[in-house]
Amino acid sequence: MFYSSTQRRSWTFSGADELAKLRCHANQNVRERHQAGGRDCSKLLTPEEELLVCQYYHGRLRDFCVKFNPPMPKSVMATASAYFKRVYLQNSVMEHHPKIVMLTCVYMACKVEEFNVSIMQFVGNIRARSEERERAVDVILNNELQLLQLLNFHLTVHSPIRPLEGFLIDMKTRHRSAEEVENLRCRAEEYLDKSFLSDACLLFPPSQVALAALWHAGNSVGTDVLSYVHQCLSKSSDKADQSVLLNQIKKVQDVVGSVTQLDASLVEEAKAKLAAVGSVEVSHDSQGGKRKLADQQGKQAGKKKAKQGKSEQGEGGLLTLSTLE
Amino acid sequence: MSSQASTINAVRDKLEAIEYPYCDDVSKYEKLAKIGQGTFGEVFKARHRKTKQFVALKKVLMENEKEGFPITALREIKILQMVKHENVVQLLEICRTKEQVLDPTISPLSTASPLNRFKGSIYLVFDFCEHDLAGLLSNANVKFTLSEIKKVMQQLLNGLYYIHRNKILHRDMKAANILINKHGVLKLADFGLARAFSVTKSGQANRYTNRVVTLWYRPPELLLGERNYGPPIDLWGAGCIMAEMWTRSPIMQGNTEQHQLTLISQLCGSISAEVWPSVEKLDLFSKLELPKGQKRKVKERLRAYVKDPYALDLIDRLLTLDPTKRIDSDDALNHDFFWEDPLPVDLQKMLSMHNTSMFEYWAPPRRRGHAHGPQAPGRNQPANNDATYDRVF
Numbered sequence: 020m021f022y023s024s025t026q027r028r029s030w031t032f033s034g035a036d037e038l039a040k041l042r043c044h045a046n047q048n049v050r051e052r053h054q055a056g057g058r059d060c061s062k063l064l065t066p067e068e069e070l071l072v073c074q075y076y077h078g079r080l081r082d083f084c085v086k087f088n089p090p091m092p093k094s095v096m097a098t099a100s101a102y103f104k105r106v107y108l109q110n111s112v113m114e115h116h117p118k119i120v121m122l123t124c125v126y127m128a129c130k131v132e133e134f135n136v137s138i139m140q141f142v143g144n145i146r147a148r149s150e151e152r153e154r155a156v157d158v159i160l161n162n163e164l165q166l167l168q169l170l171n172f173h174l175t176v177h178s179p180i181r182p183l184e185g186f187l188i189d190m191k192t193r194h195r196s197a198e199e200v201e202n203l204r205c206r207a208e209e210y211l212d213k214s215f216l217s218d219a220c221l222l223f224p225p226s227q228v229a230l231a232a233l234w235h236a237g238n239s240v241g242t243d244v245l246s247y248v249h250q251c252l253s254k255s256s257d258k259a260d261q262s263v264l265l266n267q268i269k270k271v272q273d274v275v276g277s278v279t280q281l282d283a284s285l286v287e288e289a290k291a292k293l294a295a296v297g298s299v300e301v302s303h304d305s306q307g308g309k310r311k312l313a314d315q316q317g318k319q320a321g322k323k324k325a326k327q328g329k330s331e332q333g334e335g336g337l338l339t340l341s342t343l344e
Numbered sequence: 345m346s347s348q349a350s351t352i353n354a355v356r357d358k359l360e361a362i363e364y365p366y367c368d369d370v371s372k373y374e375k376l377a378k379i380g381q382g383t384f385g386e387v388f389k390a391r392h393r394k395t396k397q398f399v400a401l402k403k404v405l406m407e408n409e410k411e412g413f414p415i416t417a418l419r420e421i422k423i424l425q426m427v428k429h430e431n432v433v434q435l436l437e438i439c440r441t442k443e444q445v446l447d448p449t450i451s452p453l454s455t456a457s458p459l460n461r462f463k464g465s466i467y468l469v470f471d472f473c474e475h476d477l478a479g480l481l482s483n484a485n486v487k488f489t490l491s492e493i494k495k496v497m498q499q500l501l502n503g504l505y506y507i508h509r510n511k512i513l514h515r516d517m518k519a520a521n522i523l524i525n526k527h528g529v530l531k532l533a534d535f536g537l538a539r540a541f542s543v544t545k546s547g548q549a550n551r552y553t554n555r556v557v558t559l560w561y562r563p564p565e566l567l568l569g570e571r572n573y574g575p576p577i578d579l580w581g582a583g584c585i586m587a588e589m590w591t592r593s594p595i596m597q598g599n600t601e602q603h604q605l606t607l608i609s610q611l612c613g614s615i616s617a618e619v620w621p622s623v624e625k626l627d628l629f630s631k632l633e634l635p636k637g638q639k640r641k642v643k644e645r646l647r648a649y650v651k652d653p654y655a656l657d658l659i660d661r662l663l664t665l666d667p668t669k670r671i672d673s674d675d676a677l678n679h680d681f682f683w684e685d686p687l688p689v690d691l692q693k694m695l696s697m698h699n700t701s702m703f704e705y706w707a708p709p710r711r712r713g714h715a716h717g718p719q720a721p722g723r724n725q726p727a728n729n730d731a732t733y734d735r736v737f
Contacts, residue, residue, distance in 0.1 A: 025425055130415045131422065133540075138411050160412040164440075164466070167413060168367040172438045174422045 021224055025173035030105055032221050035274070041108050042066055049111045063296055064113060068289040073107045075286045076117035077216055083125060087144050092134055093211075097178035099128035100215040106169050108221065113296050115169070122155065123162045131174045176220070179211055182229035190247055199242060206236035214275045223271050227264075231271035370439035370467045373399060379703045380520075389472060389701075398472035399436060403465050420535045421468070423512055431503030433523065433533040436469045473523035473531055475695070477585065479702030481519060481592050486698060490652055493589045494681065494688035496522075497658075499530035500582060505673035507532065508575040513541050515556040517581025519588055520704040528691030541574055557581065559604055560594045564615055565667050567605050569627035576667035579676070583662025590649035606635055612665050613640030620666035654681035 021027055032038055046066045053060050064072070080103055084096040102124040106115065122145075129136055138160065142152040167174075187207075190200045210232035214220075219228050230248065237244030249261065373390040380387030385405040391398050404417045424435035477496070480486045488496070500522060507514060514521075515537040523531045537556050549572040556577075557566060563580030565573055587595045596611065598604030609615055615634050617624050624630075642660045650656050658681045661671040671679070682688060 020426075023426075023428065126412075130411075130413075130418055163412045167466075168440065171367065172421055173425070174418060175426065 021177040021226070024175060024177055025171075026101075026175065026177050027224070029171065029173055030101075030221060031224070034222065035218065038108065038218055038221060039066075042070065045069075045107070045109055045111045045114075049113045062292070064111075064289060064292055068292060069107070069112050071281065071286055071289045072112050072117060072293055073103075074216070074281055075290070076121050077103055078281070079118075080121045080125060081212075081216065083121070083144065089136070091129075092132065093180055093208075094178055095125070095128045095132045095134045097180060097211075097215055097220075098132050098176040099125040101176040101178070101220045102128060102166070102170060104218065104221055105173075106166070110169060112293055115165075116293075116297060119158055119162055120166065123159050123166045126159050127163060127166055127174075128176075131176075177225045178220070179214065179225040179228035179232065182226040183207055183211060183232055186229055186233055189251075193247070193250065195242075195247075202240050203233060203236040203242060203244075206239050207232040210235045210275065213278055214271075216278045217275045219271060219274050222274060223267065227267050228271055228275075230264075231268045231275065234268055235272070368437065368439050369442050370401065370465075370469075371442070373401060373439070373469070375401065378705070379701070380705050400470040400472050401439075402468045402470065404468065406465065416536055417466075419539050423535050423538050423540070424468070427507065427510065427512070429503060429506040431499045431530055431532060432506065433473070433531045433535075434471045436471060439467045439469055441465050441467075470533075471525075471531075473525040473533075475524045475526075475702045476520050476533075476704055477522035477524060477530075478519035478704035479707050480524065481588060482704065482707035483698075483702050484592075486694075486702070488589060488694070489686075489689075490655070491686040491689040492691055492694055493586075493655070494686075495528070495691055496524075496530060496589060497582075497586055498677065498682055498688050500532070500585065501673045501676050503530065503532040504575075504578055504582060505677060507538075508578070508673060511540050511542070512538055513573075513575065514538050514578045514581075516558060517578050517585065518558045518561045519585055519594070522585065524691065524695070526692070526695055528693075528695055530691075543574075559601070560584065560597050562601075562604060563667065564605065564608050564612075564665050565626065567601050567608075568615075568623065568629050568632070570667075573667065575672065576670040579662055579670055579673065580667075582673075582676075583659055586655075586662060587646055587650070587659050590646070590655075595646075602632055605632060608665075609635040609638045611640075611642055611645060612663055614638040615665055620669075622668070623666070652681070654679070654684055657681070 032041075043066045046064070046069055050060050050063060053063060077100065080099060081096065084091050084099065099121075103117075103121060106120055106124070107117070126138070126141055128134075129141065138156050142155045142159070145152055145155055147155070187200055187204060190203075191197050207229075211228070214228050214232065234244050234248075236242075248264070372393055374393055376389045376391055378386060379389050379400065380402075385403045387403075388401045389398065390401045404414070406413070421435070421438065424433070428434070504514070512535075514532060514535065516534055521532070521534040523533045525531070539552065541552070542550065551571045552573065554566045554569055554571055554573070557563070561581040561584045563577050566577060584595055596604065596607040598607050605615070613619065614636050615623060615629075616636075619640075642663055643656045646656060646659060650659065658671070658676060658679045661679075662676065664670040
């Protein structure tokens, strides 16, 4: 039940403002740590750039899911999307690379949604050379536990897919012909696909997103959904309730509608910045608390430094997987 | 090597630099005693260092998991976060151990060992319960009156009713998984084998693993290879446990699946299409040797222990061979057993006479004349070609 879920309790927020605040806070944390280390913050990504990178990789997440073989149920994509959104609400892309997080989210969603694929089958969907796939196995499994913790082990995602199905069935039983209702399905599902990319899963109960999808579908094929909504609510004859719900649907539409084509050049800029910052973060950390150990293992300090750029690639492994760019 | 070493150090440092906003370190609890051990891992009694609250810590076993975090553990966490009922254990939080870093001896480039990735572990933290039913039954000083047995069974069936209503199968009913706290409240525990189930859509049968439930409590449909099963599997276990309230040890202690089916037939009568029309469709029905011509003797054989006719009748209905005819938890709760005198009474008073915790893990073996314990469910069996199925379904 959504009402008693961890989603409602911990992952549903009051509005776009609150989301923006949380994301700014995540960005600020990185800045503060950077500053404390006496480093130059001007190279760090701004919250806006972070958002852009997230949106870009979220698009990659969707593409990966859509092309997945064997075909993946929509619920897996919905769950993976929600995980991805949750992670970057409270963490910066400068802390966890979205490319890795994205794959780990999808792999975790497969398990949680009982879409049973082995890890080898899973990485088989990464278009890359076989040794890179092997590396992807390591990267995904190494990051799984971390993802679980970032999600606070809140695994169940209530997506609007089932509520939509419920509304369609309900409409059929109430008054519409099955054919008329089925005409709505395609458009409504398209709308949900789009909603997965938006912040809707962080702001609204899934049933409201489903209703907005139905509404949208009704408008585009010329079926009256409004009267259905009124009919549903007529039992609670309270006019205030009705206007609250209609208002909510408008809000959903605003949020889902804000998903637009990304500006490719801006994305490239932000990604390049992330690539530069990422290595800064790593090389700093390796000089931190564990320097002793590092020194013991790498006797030739000079050589080590020279290779640090390379080692940064090894960390993600996937950073070399150009196909995911 | 040096480049690899620095790579690894960089990764480790990065991992250590991360602060987890939610997941607490398990060291905030002080481990006091081990209260459970199975192939599933260890369970400890522990106390919060500050609040002094007692809890049970259950470690999530990560070894031998080529596919990463085990799906069974994900299911357990998902289910536990969803359920909230007096007669189901409550998950308080999830903790980790600190040393969660990459093993520096494993190169990130190596493909050899996907195992042993994490040195750290994940612990599930539960409300502490003082006893488990197997521990209580193995102590001859603990005596249950008929009213108290009714209370135990009523709570057990209430818990089952709740989880089944929420589309969850427990799949490991046995006395050791029934916890009772000092206030006399019973809790279904160990959802490590549990899963959500769906009501079969027409023409599309579920394919769950049938290698679940500890052998002595395993219902005939699972033993015969059924993969499209449902809540009745847990009610068979409830029947075994109910009888055990009087016999004080498990009523059918088979050594093998074949042996278990023989014991079932000897108690519940021959397994045949006559009493169970759809049994012929099950994979193993024709492949296993099933005793023929056995009469059903559930009431007859248990009468020596169970004097109450209502109790006998309810056990008889729970131990029905055909799962479609087996009584469900709702009907069981409405059975006369619970509504005829003497009525169920609180367990707190009886338990207050016993100051020490009783767990099966601490008790001497209750079984009669067997060198080995019951065959554990699917997750405990050695890996073979079916292993994927087991993990996945």
